[in-house]
Amino acid sequence: MIREQLMNLLSEKEEEMISLRRHFHENPEISFQEKETANTIASYYEGKDVVVHRNVGNGYGIVVDIQGKKPGRTIALRADFDALPILEETDLPFSSKNPGVMHACGHDGHTAYMMVLADCLIQLKDQWNGTIKIVHQHAEEMAPAGAKSIVDSGLLDDVDEIYGIHFFPTHDVGEVFYTSGWAFAGCSDLSIKIKGKGGHGSMPHTANDAIVAASSLVMNLQTIVSRRVNPYDMAVVTIGSFEGAGASNVIKDNLILRGDARYMDVSVGEKIEIELRKLVKGLEESFDVKTEVEFLWDYPPVYNHPEQTAKAIKSLEDHGVGEYMTQAIDSPPSTGGEDFSQYLLKIPGCFINVGCKPEAKEVYLNHHPKFDVNEKALLVAAKAVGDIALTALEMQ
Structure with a gap:
């Protein structure tokens, strides 16, 4: 049975996943600068019976086409491979060799498990029907990000369903957690320039203090959430930099x-932008300042299609629980952002989370300088996504 063969083959290649993960962890590259990472990924597929598309989208994206024995459904599996501008503090023996750059979100693990899963699917390609497209995505961490440009490339126009995962240290290895419907928040960057009139601190009446105006605005912006958005709707407005x-x-x-x-x-995002611009306009009148506003629509919310989510989770519960995972947990939505949303705007599918809590260590969340992945989670992710892929291909 192909499912059993795939699971056994993945188990045999667990050490390869770990080795690849450590290589990528040692050699991180930030968004839109992942040239060597992309070269390593593309080189892995050399000599294999696949079609490799390089430099897809607005950066170093890679799409690998794997054709099965006979025509059938087309399923895409995505993993991102960019790192973050963070100085690593893990003291791992394979810590980043690039000062100030770190895989602090698990994308090294995403890439490693996906490469080995792809290799196993290639080895078994005469036993499954259809097409699997492996999407190695660049630049998830930095807007405008890579997902939309890969969608716009047209290489995924024939895809029936798409799936992906993310590692999170909040859950134990073996736990898979998911949300049907709205799963991750949309995210917009905002920038507000306020221009007043400078002067001497001893004579404030001759100047027009931009700091006082800006301070007022920071407080008033919080009324968008508290007084302009329905309390049943999720909304957050954060000012993280006061320059x-x-x-x-x-x-x-x-x-x-x-x-x-x-x-x-x-x-709700549209409501936030409208109310923000109103408040800024009022600031001009109240404080006699000039303003410039940028509201950038970076990542839409992630919407996990209920049909595909239910099918994926049932597959995991039927085949994975008690084998390579302990349980599938229905979880509330996350306020984090994720550009996997761009795929789901056009292609049915879902994005699930895989627990990677380190053993005997303090847990540090994603984007922390001490973030780490329990490497046992790599095999869980590979088997879970492989399981889902076979079900999506209708290979029971």
């Missing part, structure tokens, strides 16, 4: 506020 440094006795001429907005429904 107004200067001498203590100088009234600042201008400054920039930067932040982001999160929402689980695009209509």
Whole structure:
């Protein structure tokens, strides 16, 4: 039976997954600069009976076409491979060799398990029907990100369903957790430039203090969530950067506020933008300042299609629980952002989470300088996604 063969083959290649993960962890590259990472991935497929598309989209994206024995459904599996501009503090023996760059979100593990899963599917390609497209995606971490450009390339136009996973250290190895419907928040970057009139701190009446105006706006922006958005809707507005440094006795001429907005429904994001622009316009009137606003629509919310999610989870519960995983957990939505949403706007599918809690270590969340992945989770991810892929291909 092909499913059993795939699972056995993946188990035999667990050490290869770990070795690949450690290589990528040692050699991280940030979004849109992942040239050597892409070369390593593409080289892995050399000599294999596949078609490899390189430099897909707006960066170093790679799409690998694997043709089965006979025509059938087309399923895409995605893994991202960019790192973050973070100085690593893990003290791992395979820590980053690139100062200030780190795989702090698990994309090294995503790539490693997916490469080995792809290799196993290639070895068994005479036993399954249809096409599997392996999407090695660049630049998930930095807007405009890579997913939309890969969708726009047209290489996935024939895909029937798409699936992917993310590692999270909040859950134990063996736990798979998922959300049907809205699963991850949409995310928009915002930038507000405020220009007043500089002056001396001893004579504020001759100036127009941009810092005072900006401080008022930071507080008022919170009323968007508390007074303009339905309490039953998820919304967050954060100002994470207040760029107004200067001498203590100088009234600042201008400054920039930067932040982001999160929402689980695009209509809520639109409401946030409308209300933000109203408040900024009112700031101009109240404080006699000039403003410039940018509201960038980075990542839409992730919507896991209920039919595909139910089918995927049933497959995991039927085949995986008690074998390579312990349980599938129905979880609430996450306020994190993920550009897998771009695929799901056009292709039915789902994005699930895989527990990777380290053993005998303090747990650090994704994007922390001490973030680490329990490498036992690589095999869980490979088997889970392989299991889902066979079910999606209708290979029972």
